[in-house]
Amino acid sequence: MITLILNGRTITTRSSTLAALLHEQQLDPACVASAIDGEFVPRTHYETQPLGDGMRLEVLSPMQGG
Amino acid sequence: MFYDFTPQSLFLIGTAGYPSPDVLQQAITAAESDIITVSLRREGSEGAAFRDLLTQLNKRVLPNTAGCHTVKEAVTTAHMARELFNTRWIKLEVIGHADTLQPDPFALVEAARILCAEGFQVFPYTTEDLIVGDKLIEAGCELLMPWGAPIGSGQGLRNPHGLRAMRAWFKGIPLIVDAGIGAPSQAAQAMEMGFDGILLNTAVAKARDPVRMAAAFAAAIRAGEQAYAAGLMEQRDMAAASTPIFGLAEFS
Numbered sequence: 001m002i003t004l005i006l007n008g009r010t011i012t013t014r015s016s017t018l019a020a021l022l023h024e025q026q027l028d029p030a031c032v033a034s035a036i037d038g039e040f041v042p043r044t045h046y047e048t049q050p051l052g053d054g055m056r057l058e059v060l061s062p063m064q065g066g
Numbered sequence: 067m068f069y070d071f072t073p074q075s076l077f078l079i080g081t082a083g084y085p086s087p088d089v090l091q092q093a094i095t096a097a098e099s100d101i102i103t104v105s106l107r108r109e110g111s112e113g114a115a116f117r118d119l120l121t122q123l124n125k126r127v128l129p130n131t132a133g134c135h136t137v138k139e140a141v142t143t144a145h146m147a148r149e150l151f152n153t154r155w156i157k158l159e160v161i162g163h164a165d166t167l168q169p170d171p172f173a174l175v176e177a178a179r180i181l182c183a184e185g186f187q188v189f190p191y192t193t194e195d196l197i198v199g200d201k202l203i204e205a206g207c208e209l210l211m212p213w214g215a216p217i218g219s220g221q222g223l224r225n226p227h228g229l230r231a232m233r234a235w236f237k238g239i240p241l242i243v244d245a246g247i248g249a250p251s252q253a254a255q256a257m258e259m260g261f262d263g264i265l266l267n268t269a270v271a272k273a274r275d276p277v278r279m280a281a282a283f284a285a286a287i288r289a290g291e292q293a294y295a296a297g298l299m300e301q302r303d304m305a306a307a308s309t310p311i312f313g314l315a316e317f318s
Contacts, residue, residue, distance in 0.1 A: 007108040027109065031117060033146035038138060040145035060146055061113045062120060064090075065105025065130050066080030066217070066267030 004055040018049035022059070032059045068240055068263075069155070069187040069208055071126060073100040076257070077287045078128065078242065079280065080267025087112075087119055089276050094123060097280040101126045103157055103265065105133075106146055128189060130157040135170070140177045144186060156181060157211070157244075157265075159191045167217040167245075171198040175205055182206025191244055194228035196235050203239065210236065211244035211265065214256065218268045220248025223255055233260045250279075250286030257290025258298060 003012045006025065015021040018041060022029050034041045035058045041049055079099040084090035094102060102125045120127065129147035134140040137160065144156045160177055162170030169192050178188050182205050190202050194212045202210060212232055215221035223229055224246065233241060242263035243256040253264045264287050273279035 031113070031150075032109065033106065033150040035142050035146060038142055040142050040149075043149060059109065060106040060150070061109045062117055062129075062150060063105050063107035063110070063113070064080075064082040064084075064116065065103050065132055066082045 002051050002055075003053055004051060004057060006057045007059055013051070016051060017047060018051060018057075019046040021051060021057075022046065025059075027059055032061050034059050068101075068189075068242075071100075073126075073263075074098075075100050075284070075287075076263040076291055077253075077284055078103065078244075078263055078265040079270065080265070082267055083271035084276055087115060090271075091119060091123065093270055093276045093280040094125065096277045096284065097270070098284050099125065101128050103128045103130050103267070104151070105130050106143060106150060126155075127151050127153060128155050128157050129153065131159050132157075133161070134159060135161050135173075137173045137177045137180070140173070141180050144177075144181050148186065154185060154187045155189065156186050157189045157191060169193060169213070171195060171201075174198070175201045178202050178207055179205040189242070194225055194232045196232060199232065199236060203236075209240035209242065209262075211242045213245040214243045214252065215246025215248075217245040219246050220269060221246050222248055222252030226255070226259070229256070229261075230259055250282045253283055254286040254290035254293075257287055258293045260294050 001012050013021055015024050029043060029046055037056050075098045077097050077099045078101040079094060079097045080103045081090060104127055129151050131140040131143040134143055140158060140160045147156055158178055160170050160173040162168050174190055178190050181188050188207045189211055190207050191211050192198055199210050215224040240262040242265055243261050244265040247253050247264060247266045248269050256264060270276050270279045
């Protein structure tokens with residue numbers, strides 16, 4: 001099990017890749033953009049992007065803005 | 067012309083803070099804007115509905131880096147926005163202070179340099195400072211977005227002399243007044259000074275009737291644009307009769 005922070009929330013997961021985690025969290029990869037520890041992770045890397053303890057993930061989507 | 071895009075409307079409108087998605091959609095229609103600003107946030111309950119709305123609206127999307135306080139945050143947000151919205155455009159905000167929401171010009175220039183080098187078309191939210199503007203152009207920005215007043219303050223053009231100087235200094239560079247506009251008259255004032263566009267959000271979103279206010283701004287921005295193109299008369303200290311003196315009757 002890995003413990004990490006997803007959008008400010010501490011979670012534990014069995015997922016070993018970012019793609020698996022998004023699937024587990026029911027987040028559609030086509031509708032989000034991701035960053036790990038402040039670095040952008042392109043969508044094409046989701047399948048191979050490993051997850052680790054203590055990682056800070058931001059998974060963002062389009063929202064209202066000025 | 068904003069980079070490779072020639073807009074029909076010089077009114078860029080924000081999408082935040084409307085009473086409902088329906089009012090937002092109607093307001094954008096009433097504004098006749100070609101360009102709307104959006105942000106990236108953690109997925110909330112209304113995420114899917116907003117994505118559908120964006121598809122329906124079918125406007126050019128200008129994603130922002132609102133809320134970013136460092137170069138790193140802004141650059142990462144820009145990368146995420148490019149992928150998510152499939153656009154090279156980024157409204158670059160690097161905020162220096164939470165109370166004033168004033169741009170941090172040093173971080174702004176640094177972030178602009180990085181993003182321009184990576185092929186972004188940067189819309190930098192800046193002040194009326196001419197040297198900062200020069201540095202942004204040097205960094206690769208092809209337009210500038212000076213503030214009118216602090217974001218959300220509705221004060222209008224707080225430094226009209228500074229903005230006028232900026233307009234004169236950056237000949238041929240598109241300048242969009244972004245932030246602080248509270249009333250259509252203020253938007254018209256900026257357009258009459260020769261600015262190339264107005265970006266605003268709160269003044270429409272928080273109006274009692276946002277749809278009607280969007281239409282009012284659209285009309286004011288068009289009026290200001292036309293007035294600048296037509297050439298405003300010079301102000302003078304004394305009166306100058308407009309009715310001809312010739313042929314005036316003598317009654318006594």
